[in-house]
Amino acid sequence: MPRAASHTAGWLVLAALLIALPHALSFSQQEVLVFLTINVLLVASYRLLTLTGEWSLGHVVIMGVGAYASALYSKQLGIYVPVSMILGALTAVLVAMVLSYPLFRMKGFYFLIGSFAAGEIIRLLWKRFRDPFGGPKGIKKIDPMPDFDIGIYSFDFFEPVSYYYFALAVVALSLWVMWRIERSPVGLTFHAVHWQDKLAQSAGVDVRAYRTRAFLIASGFAGLSGALLAHYIGTINPNSFDVELMVFVLTWAIVGGTATFYGPILGCVVLSILNEVVLRELGFEQMRPFIYGLLLICSVLFMPKGLESVVQYFMRRRPGNAVAKAQRTGGPAQYEAERGTET
């Protein structure tokens, strides 16, 4: 099928671009690129959570749980770093599971506030208990990723480029998993829970179980992004995961739009480039919150469907139409249909 071939070619070109990208950048830009890669995973996991209609304000704290857990496992227990990252992600899932019991008694605004409160409690625990969390100063000298060699490329994690490739691989795999989930019947059920939870329930869907599931999966990937961050910067503290970062995640998701898989990623990439290229280069760094706030307001007013709507406009296809097209050509069902693959 030429269509499939062109898709494969598109992915290969994208992969080549992403691999070549760091060599066109300066050292500090390479560092920013690593953060951007990690943030893409964070915001994509946030979108998975919003699929069921609940918006959390505790997501970056969950990311922090992954970061703290992975840092402590490797530092205190001497666990091999890549393994500790996975354990960190699982710890985030575990903490999310505990939180889900009180949180999913709430919906909408109450959930939003409840998640914020839960996140603040976790941050206060980090501050209060110097052992093992290091108090307000956090954890320092976190073990870096051990260098390794895969034959064609030898990873030297003192170099941001190496860490970028490592993070890129982890993030790409994670995105693929989330993409598979969203396009599966499970993803359809998430959407159903979002739009009409009562109706979904009358079709036998355990609404709370599905909300919890989305929350746990999203938390796992957020925890993984936190672990990636911790072993890169080597030091974390409670303020690394404060509400300011949460506001950035929200801004990326809202400016990008959450109707498609690529929307939040687009928001994150575009705003980060804007931040680096425009603000830092021109010396407007101090005005970042101001400009982000302005952008958020403008995008809500003038582009309520986010950057993704601009992409869709040029692609000339809405999500519904893509499905309709797949139908007419006897293609597969929605969750197998071509939809937003043009990331």
Added chain:
Amino acid sequence: MSGHFLQIDKLVMRFGGLTAVDDLSFVVEEGAIHGLIGPNGAGKTTTFNMISGFYRPTGGTVRLRGEPISGLPMHEVARRGVVRTFQHSTLFAELTVLENALVGTHMNFRPGIVSAILGLDAENRRGARDRAEEALEFFGLLEFAGELAGELPHGHQRALGMAVAMAAQPDVILLDEPFTGMNPEETRQMMELMFKLRDSGVTILLVEHDMHAIMGLCDRITVMSFGRFLAEGGPQEIRTHPDVIEAYLGGGRHVA
């Protein structure tokens, strides 16, 4: 315990000091189209909500084939074979028609996350898709499968709501005012669909205001007034029942 199919036994629902439904008992026979009517505020929808698990009754039980289903959450009631539609929010407007029906297949083709990631659920997906298409075909909606449900005409939207319920393969479908806002032609088509649904072996319990539809459709009718049982019988009996006529306040013109 009796051999009745769906038995509503001494149901009571109180909201604070207000008793919305008081000691209501009736029986729905298997394969029947059973109507639940009454003047506004008689407690019909409340009764519906208790049967479907949307409310937990203050007292009394609902039994399906002798097994109590009252007090269970709605998805558990659905899994036992009683699926409802809603007066409003009848479908997922943002999803396509096919996706709507696919949500209905949830119970019979339980999706799994791990198998979805690894792509091991192809057979399950195909089964769900076949079932969904079957339900759409039944209601003549298959040609709209790829369209957004919210963009369908009203009559088709109502039919889709029933298709979603039918895709779940229930034993009993509870229809909450399915004829609301329909013109006579749409009402006539809907009635035909309901007969067809009944003939496929599904028991139907419906709440409705449209007397013409009720009288033409139902095998048996239960009348409620002020939360209580008032009368029960075939359409002919109910039409001429003095208590019913009085309950509708000289509403002979509504009833007859």
